[in-house]
Amino acid sequence: MVLRGWEPPLTPWAAGHRGVDLAAPDDAVVKAAAPGRITFAGSVAGRGVLTIELSESGHPPLRTTYEPVHATAHKGQQVTAGQPVSVLDHGPYHCRAPCLHWGLLRGTTYLNPLSLLPPALLHGGPSRLLPIFGIPEPDGVPEPGQPHPHRERSAPAAHEGAGAPAGSTGAALLGALALAIAALWSLGRLRRVSERNERAKRQAPPRAWTGNEKQKSGPLRRAGGLAGQSREERNAGDGTHVKEA
DSSP states (O other), X not given: OEEEOOBOXXXXXXXXXXXXXXXXXXXXXXXXXXXXXXXXXXXXXXEEXXXXXXXXXXXXXXXXXXXXXEESXXXXXXXXXXXXXXXXXXXXOSSSSOEEEEEEEEXXXXXXXXXXXXXXXXXXXXXOOOOOOSOOOOTTOOOTTSOOOOOOOOOOOHHHHHHGGGTHHHHHHHHHHHHHHHHHHHHHHHHHHHHHXXXXXXXXXXXXXXXXXXXXXXXXXXXXXXXXXXXXXXXXXXXXXXXXX
C-alpha cells in the first residue's frame, strides 16, 4: 500500500517527495523490482540504502534505491526481478509507521518508481473479494460452480387467503365497528332528547304576574323586617302601648 506518492519538486533544489513510501512491517523482506546490478549497499545519513542499476535501461541507466534497509546482497552482485536483496531496517523512516522508501533516478533526475510496474497494477480493474476460510456456511449453499436451484413460490390457496383475516385482525375490526355504531346511536339519542326539551320550552305559556302576589309580598316583607324587633319596639312603631300586668 502506498502511504505517500511521488511528488516531484518544481526545481531540483525545492522541497518535494522524490519517491514513494510503501507500507511494510519491521524486518520485511525487500525484493528487487527489476533485474540489474547492485551499485551501492551501505549507510547514508544514518539510513541503510541499497541501489540497483537496472539492466538494459538506456544511457544513463535507471537506478532504483531502497531505504532504510539492511542489505543481504553485496555490491556488484547481479540480481533478478523478485530476488530478495535486503530486509526493512528499524528506521528512521520517511513516515510515522514502518515503511519502505522506494526511489527511481536516471542520472540525477528523480522519476516516479511506480512507472516500473505493469500498467495493469497502476490502472487495474475493480477490487476483488478474497475468500474467507474457517467460517461455516449456512445449509443449502451450493458448491462453487453449481447452479443455484430456482424454487418457484406457489400461490396461496383460496381457503388460506380467506381464512387469514378471520384471526385477531378480524376480531379487532369487528370490535371497532361495534364501538362506532354504539357511539353514533348515543349521540343521536342525546340530540333527540335535547330537541324535545327545546320544543317544550317554546310551547309553554308565559307565567302571568298578578297584583295579589304584590300585596302578599308586602306584609311578608314587613313581617320579615319586624321579626328581629322586641315587642316594645313593635308597639312603639304602631303607636300603641301595651301595659304589662
